[in-house]
Every structure is written in structure tokens, then in C-alpha cells.
Amino acid sequence: MTIDNETAGITGIAFMDGRWVPLAEASVPILDRGFVRSDATYDVAHVWKGRFFRLMDHVERFQASMAGLRMSLPYSAREIADIMIQCASRTGLRDAYVHVTCTRGLPPQGTRDPRLSRNRLYAFAQPFVWIADEQQRRDGLRMVLSHTQRIPPESLDQRIKNFHWLDLTMSIFEAYDRDATVAILPAADGSITEGPGFNVFVVKDGVLATPARGLFEGITRRTVIEIARDLQLRCEVRAVHAREVAEAGEIFVSSTAGGIMPVTRYEGRPVGDGRPGPLTRRIEELYWRRHEDDAWCTPVPYADQAAA
DSSP states (O other): OOOOTTTTTTEEEEEEEEEEEEEGGOOTTOOOOHHOOOOEEEEEEEEETTESHHHHHHHHHHHHHHHHHTTTOSSSHHHHHHHHHHHHHHHOOOSEEEEEEEEOOEEEEEEEEGGGSSOOOOOOEEEEOOOOOOOOOOOEEEEESSOOOOOOOTTTTTTTSOOOOHHHHHHHHHHHTTTTTTEEEOTSSSSSSSSSBEEEEEEEEEEEEOOOSSSSOHHHHHHHHHHHTTOOEEEEEEBBHHHHHHHHEEEEEEEEEEEEEEEETTTTTETSSSSHHHHHHHHHHHHHGGOTTTTEEEOOOOOOHHOO
């Protein structure tokens, strides 16, 4: 197979509906409804220092998303986890981003009936992906409130991870147009929802708040809520109005692609004193410390370890 210039530098391994291939050679059939209709669900876990963080939580959430879209696969939760582990193991990557997808599959020719399609499993591992670069993680992100509204949950249950990203993608363009690095999207009622690939937390007077509706409920978000409970901090999961973001003493975002990341400018103005807040840094520290705890981690068996 000829690899073009755009794929020549891609490293990683993919599991494509039963076949293992180099990531640069992986492809989805053009008639798969996952491609032509965005009829798919997915999940993303990360490997850090050779260990998956909360792997089975990701797999269980992936299965819940499939159930919500009336999809099914001939793989158990353990088998899906094993495929993800093999993706990481075969690459040899100690820090990796592991993506698993279920598509509706190819419909029989001449029909649009989704019940007749065989659902397909695709997975791949590639080097770890960061939402923010090293300087942004150190100094903080610049955030704006997008003018693009999030697709409402009455139209699409955002708790099902999906490829309907055009509202999120337009917000990314808007952020760059307004000299920011990230954007959050509002709901029609003036509350906030989430950003492209991350959840949002605001802190005021030592109390955390994160939106409750119209968003994907991230595993990292869940971890932050648990850390707050362990620290005996109040963490409110509720509607968060846009004005609360503007008045917050600290803002941070949470994502599998980077963990806990501070926001130090919002709508062109400093957040707090314009530096990452102490509560944000404390939660960030405890988040990464959990990656050293065997209770939260699944080691990846690498070939060089077996040889040793």
C-alpha cells in the first residue's frame, strides 16, 4: 500500500475489525455509516508511564454508549480491554493515546435500515496527545465563550461519546480568531456546557462547580469530583451560568488528553491574579499521583519486558 506524505510520519498500531495494521495504513470502508453518517461512538483512554489509567471505566462507558445507540459487538468488556492493551503493547509506547470506536457498519446495498448493518470495532494507539502544550500547561490557557451553542441534549444525548463535532470544531476556529487557545460552548439558557474534548470547572470561595447537563461526562471530570470529595471540598454538579465563569477565582479544564489544565485568561481578562490557582495545582498534583496507584492502573505487557 502506498502511504502519502500526510500519513508518512504517523506512528502507531490499529485493530481494524479483526485485523492488525500499522496506523498509517488503517482505513474505514467509505460506505461504513460511521463515515457517511457519523453513526458511531468511541472512547479514549490513555497510557502513562506504561500503565492505563482507569481502563475498565473507559470500557464500561464505551459499552454504555453503544447501548445508547443500539449497537452491539461480539466482544466482552474484558476482550475490548485486551484489544486496547494490545494496541499499546504492540506500539511499545509508554505514553499513549488509545482510541476505540464502534461504527454502525456497512448497510446491505439498497437499504437504509440501520438494523441490518453489522457493527464494527476499530481501535488504535498512537503517541500521547495533549490538548495544551508544555508552556500552556505551565502558564495557563486563554479561554473564550463561544458564540456557537452546543447541540442540545434533547437532540443528541451528549453522555454518548460521538463524532458530531461540528459545533465543537467551529468553536475551535472562533477561539483562534479571538486570540485564545480554547473555547467553551453555551447552552440556549445561558449556562455553559463543555469545550472540544474537555470539561470545565470553576472555583469561587473554595467551592468547585461543573456543569451537569449537555456535556460528555469525562473520566477525568469524575476523577476531579472524587479528589474534591477526598479533600472534603464542596464540588457542585449543576447548571453553571456564563457569568459565574467570568466571576470565578480559578478556572480549569479536565481531559484524558492532558489531565488538569489551568485557565488564566477568560474573555481577554485575567482569571484571579492571572496565574494558575492553588486549588487547580493541588488537584492537578493529586490527579497525576493517582497514576502511580495500582488501584487505578492497568500495566501494559511490553515485549521488551518479557524478554528481560
